[in-house]
């Protein structure tokens with residue numbers, strides 16, 4: 001079981017929603033320090049102040065950072081390294097869901113996929129035991145959007161969450177983990193009560209009413225219960241494992257993913 005005690009943690013998109021509760025859950029469980037990387041300065045500084053008042057000065061620090069801009073992302077990693085000497089855990093949580101313009105779609109892919117890949121590669125470079133690191137954990141946030149073919153839906157968002165799942169599972173495989181000592185775990189959340197859900201809007205306005213009514217029919221788990229599920233995955237997950245946090249229940253679904261890929265590849269493997 002992996003412990004949170006004394007860990008230096010980064011949470012991207014940690015100023016609001018599930019990310020903000022993830023920051024608190026790590027601090028509550030004795031992490032040494034959590035760095036919040038987010039573009040939302042108002043919520044970020046407010047959360048930093050609240051958690052430092054509750055848990056002690058210096059436990060949390062907000063860094064204004066657009067994860068889709070490499071200089072800002074890597075700059076924030078380097079500042080955390082300079083201040084704390086190491087990074088043990090990176091939670092790649094930042095994402096957006098609004099795909100109602102071409103420009104918005106490009107940004108969505110940049111944030112949900114490209115930035116998550118860059119952050120994962122940077123974290124592995126820092127933490128890998130076969131270079132100068134001492135190992136660590138990366139948790140990449142996917143969704144039920146990667147597990148089911150939703151239609152009509154926010155198609156690009158769904159595609160980005162599938163990319164997160166496959167990238168994280170491949171790079172997290174035992175063969176690579178045994179070289180790097182860096183666990184890569186994927187967490188798929190089910191519908192959760194945050195600001196992201198009302199912003200699920202497609203560029204094809206003709207399907208938005210159906211998307212909206214499907215979403216409105218869903219029961220939403222709280223952001224806090226989602227974050228508690230993330231902690232369970234952190235504590236118990238092997239590298240390459242996938243965890244579902246749906247309706248406040250946590251289930252390891254690695255064997256389902258493996259079976260699905262066995263089926264998808266059955267005509268070209270053996």
Ligand SMILES: NC(=O)c1ccc[n+]([C@@H]2O[C@H](COP(=O)([O-])OP(=O)(O)OC[C@H]3O[C@@H](n4cnc5c(N)ncnc54)[C@H](O)[C@@H]3O)[C@@H](O)[C@H]2O)c1
Nearest residue numbers: 013016017018038039066067093095143189191192194196
């Ligand atoms: N809410 C759900 O139902 C749900 C379901 C499945 C998966 N997820 C996933 O959970 C994660 C958290 O989502 P949430 O629902 O808490 O969303 P949210 O909108 O409440 O929070 C997202 C955070 O990311 C930040 N962010 C956005 N763009 C950024 C950027 N370029 N750089 C840095 N920070 C940025 C936002 O400012 C915000 O603080 C996301 O990866 C999301 O895809 C959410």
Ligand SMILES: CCCCC[C@H](O)/C=C/[C@H]1C=CC(=O)[C@@H]1CCCCCCC(=O)O
Nearest residue numbers: 143144145150152153154191211214215218
């Ligand atoms: C049938 C609709 C079920 C989903 C409703 C729910 O409130 C939405 C949850 C999404 C929020 C963020 C995601 O990743 C979650 C998954 C999104 C996947 C698909 C979006 C569905 C749609 O756009 O109609």
